Amino acid sequence: MSEVQLKDALDALKSTGVRITPQRHAILEYMIHSTAHPTADDIYRALEKTFPNMSVATVYNNLRVFRKAGLVKELTYGDASSRFDFVTHDHYHMICSDCGKIVDFHYPGLDEVEHLASHVTGFQVDYHRLELYGTCQDCIGKTAKAQ
Amino acid sequence: MSEVQLKDALDALKSTGVRITPQRHAILEYMIHSTAHPTADDIYRALEKTFPNMSVATVYNNLRVFRKAGLVKELTYGDASSRFDFVTHDHYHMICSDCGKIVDFHYPGLDEVEHLASHVTGFQVDYHRLELYGTCQDCIGKTAKAQ
DNA sequence: TCTTACATTATAATCGTTATAAATAGTGTA
DNA sequence: TACACTATTTATAACGATTATAATGTAAGA
Structure with missing residues (x-):
């Protein structure tokens, strides 16, 4: 089924006049199959074997292309580097403060919040971002053992 | 009334064994009186006149001290630099995508979201972050005029 | 006063990201 | 096919925010 997603994404890109290069294909494929939310560097290192000459700039450039096409979202958390998320359907992120793991969940x-905020602030609201922070089962387990 | 906030903050710091230096006093005071959500550099430049010898590192160091003490929150948006928010009471941020203005609102x-997420993901939830994005009245006006 | 721990300063280093310029490859047209 | 044009990649340098380091200064306690 992720094959379908890949095909759709490629079609969407083509229709906006963006060329499908091997690098772009590989980056998209990697993002779709990855359940983690990779950083630009994660992607770069994962594709190093297949594209020994690929530059980091290529990864960044293409992530921007994908972002502009609406295929990918950039997540800027407290960490040093941005993480990128292939856009499937609306979901939120549950983030482990210990190990940085990100798990998707739906709500x-x-x-209602958007309506209220729009009313109170006078803004025209476009979208929102919500993230929950806490500790994942693994890290809860580790802490318990350590004590 | 912001005087009270300042006094409370200073007391809170003292009680955790943190010294109140003139620089710390000034940074806290600036943050409390500022309705904008300043970057480290904003603070640095605002206090340049009063402390011509102050280093940028001092601002960063102390913002970290304040953050650890729970007095200040760090906001990492897509922008290059973090913004810092003096913690008063729970509120959310409405952000203008055009001009970057940030307006607080309450909800x-x-x-309920936290409970559901905890149930679904197995995480122990500590807190969450919510931001709405849109266009403020001023920028709506500007766009209308420009056309 | 002496000692010790904490703060500040100045500066260099780090690291993610972006800009630049040259090289490469694809696309459309004659 | 050959050519010109444009998009893309690559390699590298630059940038900017943040952090680390070492030296200096300052407050508090014995």
Whole structure:
């Protein structure tokens, strides 16, 4: 089924006049198959074997292309580097403060918050971002053992 | 009333064994009186006149001290640099995508989301972050005029 | 006063990201 | 096919925010 996603993404790109290079194909493929939310460097290192000459700039350039096409979202958390998330359907992120693991979860949406905020601030609201922080099962286990 | 906030903050710091230096006093005071959400550099430049010899590192060091003490929150958006927010009471941020203005607003809390997420992911949830993005009245006006 | 720990300063280093210029490859047209 | 044009990649340098380091200064306690 991720094959379908890949095909859709490639079609979407083509239709906006963006060329499908081997590098772009590989980056997209990697992002779709990766459940983690990789950094630019993660992607770069993962594709090093297949594209020994690929530059980091290529990764960044193409992530920007994908972002502009709406295929990818950039997640800027407290960490040093941005993480990138292939856009499938609306979901939120649960982030482990210990190990940085990110797990997706769904919630019926926060339209009500958007309406209230729009009313109170006078802004025209476009979208929102929500992240929850906590500790994952693995890290809870580790801490318990350590004590 | 912001005087009270300042006094409370200073007391809170003292009680954790942190010295109140003139620089720390000034940084806290600036943050409390500033309605914008300043970057480290904003603070540095604002205090340049009063402390001509102060180093940028001092600002960063002390922002970290304040953050650890729970007095200040660090906001990492897509922008290059972090913004810092003096913690008063729980509130969310409405951010203008055009001019970067940040307006606070209140909402009864999203405890339900936290519960659901905890249940689904198995995480122990500590806190969450929510930001809305859109266009402020000023920028809506400007765009309308430009056309 | 002496000692010790904490703070600040000045500066260099680090690291993620972006800009630049040259090389390469694809696309359309005659 | 050959050519010109444009997009893309590569390699490298530059940038800017943040952090680390070492030296200096300052406060508090014995």
